[in-house]
Amino acid sequence: MLKVEEFCIGEDLTVLEAMKKLDETGQRILFVAPEGVLKGVVTDGDIRKFILRGGQLEDAASQAYNYHPISLPLARRGEAKRVLEEKGIDALPILDTRGRIADIVFATGLDVDNRKRAGLPVVIMAGGLGTRLYPYTKILPKPLIPVGEVPILEHIINRFHEFGCQDFHLVVNYKKNMIKSYFNDLDKSYQVHYVDEEEPLGTGGGLCLLKGKIDSTFFLSNCDILLDADFGDIYEYHKKMGNLITMVCAFKHFTVPYGVIELGEGGEIRQMREKPEMNFLTNTGVYVVEPRVVEELEDGKKQGFTDIIDKYRAAGQRVGVYPISENSWMDMGQIEELEAMRRKLENQ
Secondary structure, X not given: OOOHHHHEEOOOOEHHHHHHHHHHHOOOEEEEOHHHEOOEXXXXXHHHHHHHOOXXXXXXXXXXXXXXXXXXXXXXXXXXXXXXXXXXXXEEEEEOOOOEEEEEEEOOOOOOOOOOOOOOOEEXXXXXXXXXXXXXXXXXXXXXXXEOOEEHHHHHHHHHHOOOOOEEEEEEOOOHHHHHHHHHHOOOOOEEEEEEOOOOOHHHHHHHHHOOOOOOOEEEEEOOEEEOOOHHHHHHHHHHHOOOEEEEEEEEEEEOOOEEEEEOOOOOEEEEEEOOEEEEEEEEEEEEEOOHHHHOOOOXXXXXXXXXXXXXHHOOOOEEEEEEOHHXXXXXXXXXXXXXXXXXXXXX
């Protein structure tokens, strides 16, 4: 598998050297990225046009470079396919917060491996009743509802596994034997451990059952969402900021479908806004968590994970946010959202 570095060149190449580099990769594009920071792009077409204008093979290739490349930040990686189609380009660099190329999405589907590894254990809360997905969940537990040909829980595990995660702890309750049977029979290259929740303890309370089983930083996820995000970058950010907990949040843009009326103290209309727009961050249900959180939980107490976050925030502990784009977050908590997730995965 090719690495991102193999598509990166400096500014001091000759035209001939750039042509040789294009031949080595077998693709039609190279990125001008000294020390990994994107500055420009050059394609075989750029070089061909340069030569047709009278350029020589020993000339500086920088004369053919395009110093206004199209790119996307990591948080908007989910938009890459659409941008490739709209712009009619062969490849799209994905940049981290420092402007370095973290990944490249190719129109041909070529897979370039430059993901940061994040070999952390992953805890997935998979014990809920899934009442919002009734009648599906009358037959199957929510984690086994298929999205395409693969259950949602397997999709989630596969996303984490792509970034080096090997150990998965499933907190199970409702129809737990079906979940265990499915993953025990699955041919897989990772380990799945089960934590039996006898009584519903909520998305936070169930973590107390992992005492003595988690001794490192870990990912925590609900079982009804998919993120198209760089989990290695999320973990790196968590450590860099010194957070006890990092919440992955998605930007949301929402237009209220009605005219909104604000009243004054005397009942008169103070302001009218026609279909106002709102922008806000919302919790995706994925976190990076330090192990002390598990050890400090009260045994058997029913609580949500946001209740735990509030407790630590009130105590002055550092809880941070890692933002991603709305398009990088897929939710199947309700039937209409499940269908939207299916359509989106079919188009990826």
